[in-house]
Amino acid sequence: MILEVDKVVKGYTQASKKLDVLDGLDLQIERPKSIAILGKSGSGKSTFLSLLGGLDRPDEGKIVVNGQNITAMKESELAKYRAENIGIVFQQFHLMKTFTALENVMLPLEILKKENPREKAMKALEQVGLADRANHFPHQLSGGECQRVAVARAIAPEPKIILADEPSGNLDTETGESVMNMIFELCQRRESVLILVTHDTDLARSCDQIYELSSKKLKAI
Ligand SMILES: Nc1ncnc2c1ncn2[C@@H]1O[C@H](COP(=O)(O)OP(=O)(O)O)[C@@H](O)[C@H]1O
Ligand SMILES: [Mg+2]
Secondary structure, three states, X not given: OOEEEEEEEEEEEEOOEEEEEEEEEXXXXXXXXXXXXXXXXXXXHHHHHHHHOOOOOOOEEEEEEOOEEXXXXXXXXXXXXXXXXXXXXXXXXXXXXXXXXXXXXXXXXXXXXXXXXXXXXXXXXXXXXXXXXXXXXXXXXXXXXXHHHHHHHHHOOOOOEEEEEOOOOOOOHHHHHHHHHHHHHHHHHHOOEEEEEOOOXXXXXXXXXXXXXXXXXXXXX
């Protein structure tokens, strides 16, 4: 079992009011594959990805990734888990403005103390077709190119799980499609699990399985 999510509960408290977002959410992923998560805005899709990515913790329930119970981890263990297992692509690209494309892709490799980070980052940039933009800063790149740098950064450490939160949401249709094809192809080649949050039902159909987040739970559709 690559991923096991068991009765996860997550809410936010704001101005002394409790907002329940996820309640009794389950998910099992046994082998490398792509799954799409559809759901209305505000249904808790990004919240769920942040729990899988170890960016936030559930209030109750358990998340086990490759045999590791991440809900029981200390902050330092969680940071290590995140770096070693997870690649994230957000709707907003979240690149470091003062770093070149190459430096952005190198960053997680350096944090992980991987050998030859520059070579590995360059290879990832080649895979997303941006070898000739390696020394450009984000403001010198188009939106689609920035997202391809973000994809290269996510895949360079060879994570087992790629989380993509509406990765084509800020791109025009054609550019969005080319970025998505790249993500699908890279995940397939690497045998990674892809968890894709999207509004786009056509895009969701390209995945092996579709779920909908509604009523605070995931349902296979
Ligand atoms: N940090 C937070 N503090 C308080 N409420 C939040 C926070 N993050 C998200 N929410 C609320 O939780 C609900 C789910 O948000 P989110 O997971 O971002 O939904 P989605 O990604 O499906 O649009 C929304 O109602 C949102 O306003
Ligand atoms: Mg969201």
